[in-house]
Amino acid sequence: MRFTLIKNVKQDKGMKPLLNGLLIFITLYLIFDIFVKSHTLGLSVTMVHTTLFGNADEFLDPMNKSVFLEFIHMQIFFLMMLLLTLSAVFIRLLHKKAKVILTVNLVMVFGLLTPLTLFGTYFSSTEFISLYLFCFFIWHSIAFYMSSRALWELNFAK
Amino acid sequence: MPNKAYKYAVGYFLLFSILLLLSGALIFSDTIGFSYESVQNYYLGNAASFTPSKSFDGLLKIVVPHIFAFGLFIMVVLHFLLFTCKRNTKEIQIIIYTSFITASLELFSPFLIVSGFDFFIYMKVFSFFLFYFVILYTIFILFKSIIYN
Numbered sequence: 001m002r003f004t005l006i007k008n009v010k011q012d013k014g015m016k017p018l019l020n021g022l023l024i025f026i027t028l029y030l031i032f033d034i035f036v037k038s039h040t041l042g043l044s045v046t047m048v049h050t051t052l053f054g055n056a057d058e059f060l061d062p063m064n065k066s067v068f069l070e071f072i073h074m075q076i077f078f079l080m081m082l083l084l085t086l087s088a089v090f091i092r093l094l095h096k097k098a099k100v101i102l103t104v105n106l107v108m109v110f111g112l113l114t115p116l117t118l119f120g121t122y123f124s125s126t127e128f129i130s131l132y133l134f135c136f137f138i139w140h141s142i143a144f145y146m147s148s149r150a151l152w153e154l155n156f157a158k
Numbered sequence: 159m160p161n162k163a164y165k166y167a168v169g170y171f172l173l174f175s176i177l178l179l180l181s182g183a184l185i186f187s188d189t190i191g192f193s194y195e196s197v198q199n200y201y202l203g204n205a206a207s208f209t210p211s212k213s214f215d216g217l218l219k220i221v222v223p224h225i226f227a228f229g230l231f232i233m234v235v236l237h238f239l240l241f242t243c244k245r246n247t248k249e250i251q252i253i254i255y256t257s258f259i260t261a262s263l264e265l266f267s268p269f270l271i272v273s274g275f276d277f278f279i280y281m282k283v284f285s286f287f288l289f290y291f292v293i294l295y296t297i298f299i300l301f302k303s304i305i306y307n
Binding site (some may be wrong): 020054066069070072073076077079080081084087088092095100101104105108109111112115116 | 162164166167168170171173174175178181182184186188189196227230231234259
């Protein structure tokens with residue numbers, strides 16, 4: 001995280017394009033992740049329920065426990081690396097602005113709740129599905145705001 | 159203010175790490191198991207339960223993405239120790255070497271189990287627990303540092 005040591009990141013000829021590239025890739029990931037999730041797990045209560053628990057009427061099998069655990073394990077890994085990187089860049093570029101800590105707290109809390117509520121859905125109660133979807137969309141929205149705001153700050157803000 | 163915000167980000171990252179370790183432990187217990195027999199049956203197969211033995215190709219498919227993920231995870235978690243009072247101590251060196259050695263044993267012992275070295279069944283389970291202990295201890299040090307320093 002060399003960018004935390006450079007005094008003026010906006011003027012640095014090396015760090016500026018590097019951070020621009022990273023932020024653009026993070027933004028793209030956030031957008032495409034929604035499409036991927038809509039195909040793999042579903043983005044509505046009914047679809048998530050069918051993917052996890054199957055549907056006897058449509059002859060759809062439920063998701064295997066080990067497959068589910070592997071899925072959630074991978075999601076946590078991606079989520080933690082993405083949110084740490086994004087938060088580090090966001091804090092570095094906008095540390096003088098108000099509500100930076102609030103934004104970081106919100107994205108992290110909803111990010112943490114996303115796998116936890118999915119875990120709760122599979123092992124405890126299907127009531128968690130709507131909470132999972134709510135957390136999923138909220139962390140995506142906040143992360144999208146963070147990457148766009150950081151891009152704006154890096155390139156256009158005075 | 160940036161330091162405070164970084165502390166929050168690192169704190170949440172550590173919570174994610176605990177969640178990752180928890181899901182990893184659940185996968186281990188669900189698919190492999192922690193007893194000698196269950197590890198043996200998982201890797202070498204069991205005729206009674208119609209479980210086939212694991213092939214080198216199958217093991218490689220699991221191990222390859224984990225090599226990168228383990229390296230990255232250990233590096234990211236452990237590099238935060240450099241910002242604590244443990245920097246430049248003997249303890250941090252022991253933690254770093256133990257993490258990478260136990261992670262390597264955890265990753266590569268299945269190949270030796272399949273090759274007929276039964277001793278590595280114990281190594282697989284032992285390295286798993288030692289790796290978890292070292293990472294959880296590191297997380298504890300980091301949380302303590304975030305809260306008190």
